[in-house]
Amino acid sequence: MIVTVTYNPAVDQTVQFDEPMEPDHVMRAESARYDAGGKGINVAQFLTAMDKPCVATGLAGGFTGRFIREDMQSGGVETDFTEIEGITRLNTTAIADDEEFKLNLSGPAVDRGIVDDVLERVRAHDPDWVLVGGSLPPGLEIEDIDRIATGGDWETIVDVEGTILKRLDARYSMCKPNRHELGDATDADVSTLEGCARAAGSFRDQGFDRVLASLGADGAVLATEEQLLYADALDVDVVDTVGAGDALLSGLLAAWEAGESNEAALRTGVAVSSLLVSQAGTGIPSLASVESLREDVTVQTL
Numbered sequence: 001m002i003v004t005v006t007y008n009p010a011v012d013q014t015v016q017f018d019e020p021m022e023p024d025h026v027m028r029a030e031s032a033r034y035d036a037g038g039k040g041i042n043v044a045q046f047l048t049a050m051d052k053p054c055v056a057t058g059l060a061g062g063f064t065g066r067f068i069r070e071d072m073q074s075g076g077v078e079t080d081f082t083e084i085e086g087i088t089r090l091n092t093t094a095i096a097d098d099e100e101f102k103l104n105l106s107g108p109a110v111d112r113g114i115v116d117d118v119l120e121r122v123r124a125h126d127p128d129w130v131l132v133g134g135s136l137p138p139g140l141e142i143e144d145i146d147r148i149a150t151g152g153d154w155e156t157i158v159d160v161e162g163t164i165l166k167r168l169d170a171r172y173s174m175c176k177p178n179r180h181e182l183g184d185a186t187d188a189d190v191s192t193l194e195g196c197a198r199a200a201g202s203f204r205d206q207g208f209d210r211v212l213a214s215l216g217a218d219g220a221v222l223a224t225e226e227q228l229l230y231a232d233a234l235d236v237d238v239v240d241t242v243g244a245g246d247a248l249l250s251g252l253l254a255a256w257e258a259g260e261s262n263e264a265a266l267r268t269g270v271a272v273s274s275l276l277v278s279q280a281g282t283g284i285p286s287l288a289s290v291e292s293l294r295e296d297v298t299v300q301t302l
């Protein structure tokens with residue numbers, strides 16, 4: 001069973017405009033959509049949609065925190081959040097004339113003592129896997145990620161920005177940097193696929209059993225002790241890419257949970273992320289076509 005930890009969740013607001021973004025001009029949109037978001041929260045929602053047992057933990061507060069709890073519970077996702085005094089952030093994605101603008105807040109300040117409560121909740125669910133994902137709200141430190149990884153007898157996956165990844169001390173089962181984060185974490189040249197694959201492979205030595213590097217429209221690389229695999233992205237009509245990395249990771253974890261190979265897991269991850277980028281926002285895409293879509297994904301050994 002997987003428990004996710006999101007220290008800094010968000011309500012994801014997605015707004016689409018029919019014109020380019022312009023300064024000093026009132027931009028008007030017909031509607032907006034609101035999704036419970038944040039890396040661990042997205043993964044918990046996608047895994048639940050794929051019938052994989054999962055609980056979302058982390059910090060939530062205020063009216064946005066209430067929205068996240070209610071939205072997830074109405075979608076059948078098990079939650080066990082620690083209540084905070086501040087108001088959970090609202091992150092906005094504006095899509096204007098095919099350009100994507102991501103406006104993320106730092107989040108409400110929290111006291112580090114609250115991590116004890118999060119850890120207790122994680123332990124209570126006796127997970128096999130724990131995913132710690134997303135940014136840290138003001139008040140928390142990098143050690144608060146390591147505390148989760150060393151807090152019990154489980155395997156930990158981490159999805160945080162590159163500058164944080166390279167400062168973690170604990171041992172992790174996997175990390176999931178995107179291209180930019182992989183560059184920040186390794187200081188390597190990630191401008192080519194070969195450079196990314198090399199960087200992902202060698203970053204394993206920094207305390208990660210596996211590295212799943214997502215490369216946007218260029219696909220994804222999975223580096224394990226035995227294999228270096230590359231999967232092409234699928235050619236789909238992209239609406240926005242927010243949540244794409246979370247969808248990739250969820251598909252991969254769901255396939256591993258089902259006992260599938262690394263190749264099959266990478267295929268499933270790419271299929272789920274392709275469905276996610278084809279819709280607006282970070283809501284759960286219709287997953288009925290994952291099975292057929294994953295047959296279209298090419299995986300090669302590098």
Ligand SMILES: Nc1ncnc2c1ncn2[C@@H]1O[C@H](COP(=O)(O)OP(=O)(O)O)[C@@H](O)[C@H]1O
Pocket residue numbers: 177178179214215216217218219220232233234235236238241242243244245246248269270273274277
């Ligand atoms: N423009 C795109 N076209 C097709 N697939 C995409 C595109 N952007 C992302 N994806 C899919 O989503 C996955 C994760 O995307 P990426 O942008 O690297 O993650 P993150 O959201 O963490 O930055 C990719 O590996 C790919 O399968």
Ligand SMILES: O=P(O)(O)OC[C@H]1O[C@](O)(COP(=O)(O)O)[C@@H](O)[C@@H]1O
Pocket residue numbers: 008010011012036037038039040042091104133134135136241242243244245246247282
């Ligand atoms: O915690 P951060 O790094 O600000 O990211 C939070 C945002 O990332 C998301 O989890 C999406 O992440 P990905 O695009 O990396 O999959 C959004 O739901 C959320 O608003």
